[in-house]
Amino acid sequence: MLIQQNCVAPLRGETPDSDTLYHIHVDNILHRLRYPRFLLHTRECMGETHEALLEGLLEHGRLRARALFERAESSRGADEKETNAEKAFEELVEGRFVERVPVGFGDVHAGQSADEDEDLMDREDREDDRSDGSPPPSRSASAAKRRRRSSGGGRDVSARLEASGDGFGEEDDLWRVNADEFNRRFRHVACAALVREKVDDAAGHLLLAMLELSRAHEAKVNEERSTPVSEAEIVRKVLAENADFGVDRAKSTLEKMANDTSELISCVGDAHGGPNYCVNMRRIIDLIRMKEIEAVVRERFGGPACRIFRLLIMKRNLEQKQIAEMAMIPVKDTRELLYKLLKAEYVQIQEVARTSDHAPSRTFYLWRVDLLRVVEHVGRELYRATSNLRARLIHELSQERETLQLLERAQDTSTVPLTTGQRQNLARMRTVATSLESSLLRLDELVCFFAVW
Secondary structure, three states: OOOOOOOOOEEEEEOOOOOOEEEEEEHHHHHHHHHHHHHHHHHHOOOOOHHHHHHHHHHHEEEHHHHHHHOOOOOOOOHHHHHHHHHHHHHHOOOOOOOOOOOOOOOOEEEOOOOOOHHOOOOOOOOOOOOOOOOOHHHHHHHHHHHHHHOOOOOOOOHHHHHHHOOOOOOOOOEEOOHHHHHHHHHHHHHHHHHHOOHHHHHHHHHHHHHHHHHHOOOOOOOOOOOOOHHHHHHHHHHHHOOOOHHHHHHHHHHHHHOOOOOOOOEEEEOOOOEEEEEEEEHHHHHHHHHOOOHHHHHHHHHHHHHHHHHHHHHEEOOHHHHHHHHHHOHHHHHHHHHHHHOOOOEEEEEEEOOOOHHHHHHHEEEEEOOHHHHHHHHHHHHHHHHHHHHHHHHHHOOOOOHHHHHHHOOOOEEHHHHHHHHHHHHHHHHHHHHHHHHHHHHHHHHHHHOOO
């Protein structure tokens, strides 16, 4: 069941006699917390039929296309329902929301990274486990299958649908949700939101258009820079979405962003008489992280502590007296804040001894911020907070388990005989659950940024 849900993958040993080992896909497990956002994004961007298909994959882990079509909207006629489902499935694959499960997914040599799914496609000349006892495919057949797979998931779906009639039988490929594509799109929206905040609405709109144009060329979810896009392509796309934007406004906004000291985008040369631009996604994600970390420091330790943190980010290594003078905070208060930040792992201290005996009177104590360590620390805190919130939510729901089961069994909840105390408890639980679930969604948005690199 764990393999079916893409949570665990078997690892083949180096020899046929080796024991089978199992690898945990931690990322796939953590992505389960994001399923509601996946469904909501699919419904808003594509439609209810697409959402129903995606929900089937999220529920079952992996399915054949024919099984997904059976979950299409029951309110339509059978022929119309199937046609709509096939079209919706094709659009999901073309949008990379859904991908094939690589043949032998997880069946790799022990010690090899099981996260590198693309590498598995290059190993399809091994023996397949066939339930019908048929022989494994030849090397030439395996190579042909690899070429078909490497041509892209969405480009041949339409042809297969038209050529195969019912097309998706028991022999067909298994499909799964491509969580990386959702994470990529969430990241793009967040990048555009930051640019909109730092520059203006026009800049945010242009940046999102650039990311949409280059999205299909992103091989990894954590690309540092987008593929270069020509100015003409950007202007054409923006005008197609909003004719009132104007060519001159689009070009001037691009130049403004390229010259901004934040290095949000870069001009990477000219082509066909016009400049090309790429988005510095790593830089924008770093800015988002800094904004969130500073917010956490300010919330937990106050404004003066946040001022000290920013100062150390800019100046790198400073002594306590220097920090107090530059931040304009009394030395005593500076000392207290620095040790609070040190205890919480937001700053580090380094000893620089002038003599070999490391005597305190002859030693410099330099304070600094190791941003990478802080990012990792905040990421751990976010996961810990998520775990605590989920535990609290489960506890709240368990308190009214019997009442909830009674409501689930009832066809008409308005006629269920509940006591006044039960109704009050349900109202309280609904309020608490709504608050906890909202907090979980907010935490998940932050986890996206602190788990990208």
